[in-house]
Amino acid sequence: MLIDRRKATMLIGGIAGTLVTGRASAANKEILIGGSVPLSGPGAAIGITAQRTFQHAVELINAEGIEVGGDRYTLKANFYDNKYVPAEAVTVVEKLLADGTRFLFSLGSGNSVPVVAKTTAAKCLQMSMASGKSHLTSPEFPLSFRVQPTNETAWAVYPWLKTARPNVKKIGHMNPSDEAGFTESDDRTMIAEKNGFTNIAKEFFKRGSTDFYPVATRLVAANPDLIDLGGTIGRDQALGCKALRELGYKGEIMLGYSDARSFIEVAGASAAEGTILFDTLAEPQNQKQKDLVDWWIKTYGPPFPSFACTVWDAPFVLAEAIRKAQSADPVQIAKVMTGMEWDGLFGKSRFGMKSVYGIDTTITRPIPMAVVKGGKPVQLDIVPWPANV
Amino acid sequence: MNATMLMQTIASGLVMGLIYMLIALGVTLLFGIMRVVNFVHGELVMLSAFAVYFMTTAAGLPFFVALALAAVASSVVAVFCQYALFSPLQYDILNCFIVGIGASFAIRSASWAIFGPEPIAIASTLPGVLNIGGVFIAKQRLLAAVLCAGLAILLAVFLRYTRHGKAMRAVEQDREAALLMGVNPTSVYVTAFVISAVLAAVGGAMLGTLFGVDPEMGAEPILKSFIIVQIGGMGSLLGTVIAGLFIGLTDSITGTLLGGELAFIFDFSILMLILIVRPRGLFGYDA
Amino acid sequence: MNRFALPALIVALMGLPLIVHDAYFLHVMVVIGINVVMAVSLWLLGITGLISFGQAGFMFIGAMTTALLTKNLHWSFWIALPLSAAISGLVAAPVGRLSLRVKGVYFFLVTLAFGQVVVGVFAYFENPFGGWYGIRNIPPPQPAVLFGTLDKRAFYYLSLGLVLVTCWIIYRVSRSWFGDVLWSIREGDVLASSIGMDVPGSKLIAFIVSAFFAGAAGSLYASYFGYISPLVFTFEYSVNILVFVVVGGFASMAGPIVGAVVLTTVPELFRVTGKYQTMAFGLILVFSMLAMPQGIIGAWQRFTDRRAGRPIERQSEG
Numbered sequence: 001m002l003i004d005r006r007k008a009t010m011l012i013g014g015i016a017g018t019l020v021t022g023r024a025s026a027a028n029k030e031i032l033i034g035g036s037v038p039l040s041g042p043g044a045a046i047g048i049t050a051q052r053t054f055q056h057a058v059e060l061i062n063a064e065g066i067e068v069g070g071d072r073y074t075l076k077a078n079f080y081d082n083k084y085v086p087a088e089a090v091t092v093v094e095k096l097l098a099d100g101t102r103f104l105f106s107l108g109s110g111n112s113v114p115v116v117a118k119t120t121a122a123k124c125l126q127m128s129m130a131s132g133k134s135h136l137t138s139p140e141f142p143l144s145f146r147v148q149p150t151n152e153t154a155w156a157v158y159p160w161l162k163t164a165r166p167n168v169k170k171i172g173h174m175n176p177s178d179e180a181g182f183t184e185s186d187d188r189t190m191i192a193e194k195n196g197f198t199n200i201a202k203e204f205f206k207r208g209s210t211d212f213y214p215v216a217t218r219l220v221a222a223n224p225d226l227i228d229l230g231g232t233i234g235r236d237q238a239l240g241c242k243a244l245r246e247l248g249y250k251g252e253i254m255l256g257y258s259d260a261r262s263f264i265e266v267a268g269a270s271a272a273e274g275t276i277l278f279d280t281l282a283e284p285q286n287q288k289q290k291d292l293v294d295w296w297i298k299t300y301g302p303p304f305p306s307f308a309c310t311v312w313d314a315p316f317v318l319a320e321a322i323r324k325a326q327s328a329d330p331v332q333i334a335k336v337m338t339g340m341e342w343d344g345l346f347g348k349s350r351f352g353m354k355s356v357y358g359i360d361t362t363i364t365r366p367i368p369m370a371v372v373k374g375g376k377p378v379q380l381d382i383v384p385w386p387a388n389v
Numbered sequence: 390m391n392a393t394m395l396m397q398t399i400a401s402g403l404v405m406g407l408i409y410m411l412i413a414l415g416v417t418l419l420f421g422i423m424r425v426v427n428f429v430h431g432e433l434v435m436l437s438a439f440a441v442y443f444m445t446t447a448a449g450l451p452f453f454v455a456l457a458l459a460a461v462a463s464s465v466v467a468v469f470c471q472y473a474l475f476s477p478l479q480y481d482i483l484n485c486f487i488v489g490i491g492a493s494f495a496i497r498s499a500s501w502a503i504f505g506p507e508p509i510a511i512a513s514t515l516p517g518v519l520n521i522g523g524v525f526i527a528k529q530r531l532l533a534a535v536l537c538a539g540l541a542i543l544l545a546v547f548l549r550y551t552r553h554g555k556a557m558r559a560v561e562q563d564r565e566a567a568l569l570m571g572v573n574p575t576s577v578y579v580t581a582f583v584i585s586a587v588l589a590a591v592g593g594a595m596l597g598t599l600f601g602v603d604p605e606m607g608a609e610p611i612l613k614s615f616i617i618v619q620i621g622g623m624g625s626l627l628g629t630v631i632a633g634l635f636i637g638l639t640d641s642i643t644g645t646l647l648g649g650e651l652a653f654i655f656d657f658s659i660l661m662l663i664l665i666v667r668p669r670g671l672f673g674y675d676a
Numbered sequence: 677m678n679r680f681a682l683p684a685l686i687v688a689l690m691g692l693p694l695i696v697h698d699a700y701f702l703h704v705m706v707v708i709g710i711n712v713v714m715a716v717s718l719w720l721l722g723i724t725g726l727i728s729f730g731q732a733g734f735m736f737i738g739a740m741t742t743a744l745l746t747k748n749l750h751w752s753f754w755i756a757l758p759l760s761a762a763i764s765g766l767v768a769a770p771v772g773r774l775s776l777r778v779k780g781v782y783f784f785l786v787t788l789a790f791g792q793v794v795v796g797v798f799a800y801f802e803n804p805f806g807g808w809y810g811i812r813n814i815p816p817p818q819p820a821v822l823f824g825t826l827d828k829r830a831f832y833y834l835s836l837g838l839v840l841v842t843c844w845i846i847y848r849v850s851r852s853w854f855g856d857v858l859w860s861i862r863e864g865d866v867l868a869s870s871i872g873m874d875v876p877g878s879k880l881i882a883f884i885v886s887a888f889f890a891g892a893a894g895s896l897y898a899s900y901f902g903y904i905s906p907l908v909f910t911f912e913y914s915v916n917i918l919v920f921v922v923v924g925g926f927a928s929m930a931g932p933i934v935g936a937v938v939l940t941t942v943p944e945l946f947r948v949t950g951k952y953q954t955m956a957f958g959l960i961l962v963f964s965m966l967a968m969p970q971g972i973i974g975a976w977q978r979f980t981d982r983r984a985g986r987p988i989e990r991q992s993e994g
Contacts, residue, residue: 040954044501044604045508080947083954086810087908090901091703095947098700113812114903135812177799177807178907210600210609213401214644214652221394235508235601246518246527247397259507266510266601305507477966483727484969487922490915491961498955612911619785654796661789665774 034096035079037107043084053308057315109180125330131180137357143334146362147314151187156367158195172201172224175231184231212243229255238266245271259305260377269375282370282377313344393523406637407537412592413614415585421561421624428489431607432496437593438602460590467586500604511597533595622670693829702828709835715920715932717889729914730787733794734764736909738891739898753817764891772883799906810905925971
């Protein structure tokens, strides 16, 4: 067992072999979807939720199968951990492409943006849940679709704000100091201004911070009527809200992407009281939504993460596009998906926003609004997508 | 920035400083006595927080009972780490550092897998906010501050006036001499691990009420602890206390004045400066 | 090791892309290459007994230099590469001079702080450093037809080339009279100075050389990934490099190489386990520290010693 040159070469060969072989090749009737999501580290919360929800949707789709020509296709989703680190995301995509995957589901703009040039060149259809503007959504990337309205929700929410909270005039913004946060901040301030509001404060914090007092102190001192925590997620937004209230802020607070129950628990019921939650489903409003909630609780127990609602449509849309295109070729499918309409979890949805990005590849759909009352999320309104965007 | 804002910033900073100081005390104790940089300390903070969370919610135990039990559990884990990880490596500083990192990655990942992704928080024992002339202090924060200060004083008393404590200080100052004097190093080491574990448990419980509980929560405190211990001087209790408060204040002031990102640079620049000007820290012993 | 083993290995590595076309495999090899360069450069410093946590900082400086030169000034990568390494080395001079005033165990904290300051500065100034956004669309090296988005082979050879150059230079340094100085410093500063060796000067040179190669690795990283940001060059990354060296072993240059190869490859093998990947990495780390405190090459040395009937060196403190 002496290690000599023979063994050394075998060792390298062995490692090489393991990396090269042993992966499922694209079977005839199987469509491979790769998932690049954070399964560890910050962001694991939404990553794990996304994986579970996506896989369940795929199960339901496969029960019926997808008819293309005379063949019956099924979807197979392989999820990898990108740890919310760009280099890992790149490695994950390399692996997926080498595996023969032609469809990518990617979570987080830090993970989606660095790989979009690669997926486009490799003719791989990419569905991203991420904040992003022209570096993710543009005619340059005809195969890149955004399946979550992130910064875009502001297009629907700010007009609604004018009627629902007419006393609000001055807006303060709080966002994480990264890719997603800057995008959110830029977009939201622009959209707020377009709707006649005045932006009086724009603060950033390091994502994953513990102490929000410094940034909250600055915001409270500016004394806005409403503070938009737009790009914040998870623990950050709960702690931000808590800090603001503890420092005596009496105005409105608005945030989204949250799991309402989790937010209320971490922020504390008194701090969370009155917070406006955009794109948050407080109670299931239709049968589809109810089924989703019931399934999660049955499989994983309470509480139900409302983030799952945002993930739900993506695989169904893909399946629908495959049917419509009658092809398993991503380029054909992308052509069909651009501008496509469908009946989604929240109602009539469509890939649109050509007026903003130059191409109809961003999801537009009704935006549910909720508010925290008595320690519980309560449904307020379902805001339809503005017609002119 | 007006006077009220300044007072607010200072008050917030001192409170945070006390909490980080408590956790840093655990680190300094271990380093001073056995030159071990215990990276797993951050995970003890996290695990204790989870333990308190589950005991107060699922088992319905009152907060301080849960805390006591968590402290016990934390000590068990700490001593286990001592015998499984650090002792076999003969407390070699670099090797212990690496093995600590490995263990902390493993524990963190396991926590993600077991506890799932949703952010949770331990319910406040003292809800409500005090308003002192325009300066707001959440009562829970005040409680945390008082608890941390109290424990630090207790620790100081223990080290100065009890036999065990004196033995620990002896080992810290000069191991060989202490051995010659008949001090039993094993019992000193174990005591050190237990004490630091208890401090971690309290720190974790406090952080859990104020900032929520999640598997990553140990990462920032442990990093801050290193900075604090370094500035204050490895092995110096007083140094850790002062440095802890100093870091808390600096974070708060730079964060409020300059925005969160600059505060980040500031912390480390100060650290570099102090290390260059006075490498052993404010009160540390010569390396 | 057999005299022909090393040349055979090099030839095998050079021929690999001709047999294996798998893009993912080549990608991992490029990443391994970058990690090897980082590990070996850290090792050079490590043999003086100094552990630096600032390597990621120097790598970032190198990456940023290349990014700005190639993207904004449209300079050729082939000029940017040596320049980036040189600038990292230049920055290392004053930093090293100041940091080395600090003794032993405290040194690692100064370097840690330095790494964070680099990140902080680049993160804060969005113009021209890209802030937390980072810098995107860094052009690949010329000729573009070779270094396309999908074809990894050219990058593989570039990475291999950098690895070979780095290893060769550092190997020669460690074997030269200067290397002897470094080794003896590790045994004892006082002893070394007492026989007339310039201890602080030598440490500083080691620090600069090690930063130089970290900068080179950063340059390769920038033009390969095309995207750099403060989230990449973190404290965690510096720790990773250190782990490569410690797990590989300090005793010879084979250590960091083996460490980097094994610890980059193994997590990849575990990638299919999804969320258990990081946990597996942590456990492997713990296991290898407990079972092989002298590193992989240390364990191998004991094994071959035992087989050859030679007396085994007692496993003492590192």
